[in-house]
Amino acid sequence: MKNTITFGGISAQPGHKGTGWTPVPGTDLALPVTVINGEKEGKTVLITSAIHGCEYPSIEAVFELAEGLDPKEISGQIVIVNPVNVEAFINRRPYIVPADGKNLNRLFPPDPLGSPGDKLAYTLAEEFIKKADFHIDTHGGDIPETQPSYVYYPGISEDKEALAISEEAASYILHAKYMLKSRATNHAYTYSAMVGVPSLELELGECTRWSRQEVDDYIENILNILKFLKVYPGEAVKRPADQEITTITEGVYLDADYSGRWYPLVGRDDRIVKGQKIGYIKDLFGNVLVEYFAEYDAEILMVVATLAIKKGDPIIAYGR
Ligand SMILES: [Zn+2]
Numbered sequence: 001m002k003n004t005i006t007f008g009g010i011s012a013q014p015g016h017k018g019t020g021w022t023p024v025p026g027t028d029l030a031l032p033v034t035v036i037n038g039e040k041e042g043k044t045v046l047i048t049s050a051i052h053g054c055e056y057p058s059i060e061a062v063f064e065l066a067e068g069l070d071p072k073e074i075s076g077q078i079v080i081v082n083p084v085n086v087e088a089f090i091n092r093r094p095y096i097v098p099a100d101g102k103n104l105n106r107l108f109p110p111d112p113l114g115s116p117g118d119k120l121a122y123t124l125a126e127e128f129i130k131k132a133d134f135h136i137d138t139h140g141g142d143i144p145e146t147q148p149s150y151v152y153y154p155g156i157s158e159d160k161e162a163l164a165i166s167e168e169a170a171s172y173i174l175h176a177k178y179m180l181k182s183r184a185t186n187h188a189y190t191y192s193a194m195v196g197v198p199s200l201e202l203e204l205g206e207c208t209r210w211s212r213q214e215v216d217d218y219i220e221n222i223l224n225i226l227k228f229l230k231v232y233p234g235e236a237v238k239r240p241a242d243q244e245i246t247t248i249t250e251g252v253y254l255d256a257d258y259s260g261r262w263y264p265l266v267g268r269d270d271r272i273v274k275g276q277k278i279g280y281i282k283d284l285f286g287n288v289l290v291e292y293f294a295e296y297d298a299e300i301l302m303v304v305a306t307l308a309i310k311k312g313d314p315i316i317a318y319g320r
Pocket of ligand 1: 052142
């Protein structure tokens with residue numbers, strides 16, 4: 001017989017769910033948590049959403065899983081934190097934690113003595129990530145971003161087994177155009193792998209929109225990973241070999257050099273060639289401030305669609 005389990009102070013008896021708020025010490029912030037304690041033994045899976053507060057298909061999919069998953073069907077434990085960045089979700093703020101203007105998905109490994117976003121990252125790491133056997137972090141295009149769907153898997157960790165499990169898990173993502181091997185070390189899911197917890201970051205949806213189809217695709221992706229981990233009943237389906245998907249192992253993530261007007265010259269599904277002009281920024285009087293050119297032949301991963309652009313914000317991403 002299993003025991004009652006507790007994550008972030010939220011408990012659930014075997015075969016039951018527990019919900020509540022985990023405070024972030026030293027801030028006014030708190031994390032909304034659902035703990036699903038399956039009746040049978042198994043792995044602990046952490047699912048997080050809304051680290052970026054406006055990536056709606058992911059957020060709605062994870063809300064529906066938290067509400068809909070039946071603990072009696074679960075082997076192990078599923079711990080859901082959604083929305084991680086509550087203030088960004090409620091206030092419709094892309095990218096950042098409103099309390100300090102920092103991008104929460106760039107604050108790992110976290111500084112426990114930093115500003116509210118750092119402390120939020122620290123609580124997520126200590127109370128949840130480090131206690132999991134697998135971490136699924138869910139994203140999509142933020143308010144200004146158009147992009148195809150893809151799955152990131154971590155590429156950097158001393159723990160080679162965690163990297164191998166992550167990569168294998170990525171091949172069970174059914175709805176994705178690309179598989180991307182990440183060289184980042186400061187994202188939530190890349191941190192997970194670095195502390196020995198296999199992980200994925202899913203990307204589906206874009207530009208404030210969300211639809212039933214996107215949410216259903218998202219849920220199917222997550223349930224298939226839960227089946228792969230033997231936490232949810234049923235046989236995991238491996239992505240068919242003939243299903244077109246490109247593995248991308250290096251990328252360029254361009255941020256705006258100036259505030260002003262942004263003119264992309266490529267679209268989200270384009271393929272670009274080395275030297276191609278891909279966009280430019282003008283000031284408010286019509287002067288071109290900077291032009292951007294492709295470093296190599298690549299697939300477009302994200303294009304910001306808004307005319308307005310702020311220095312330091314993302315404008316375009318591509319990879320090969
Ligand atoms: Zn995101």
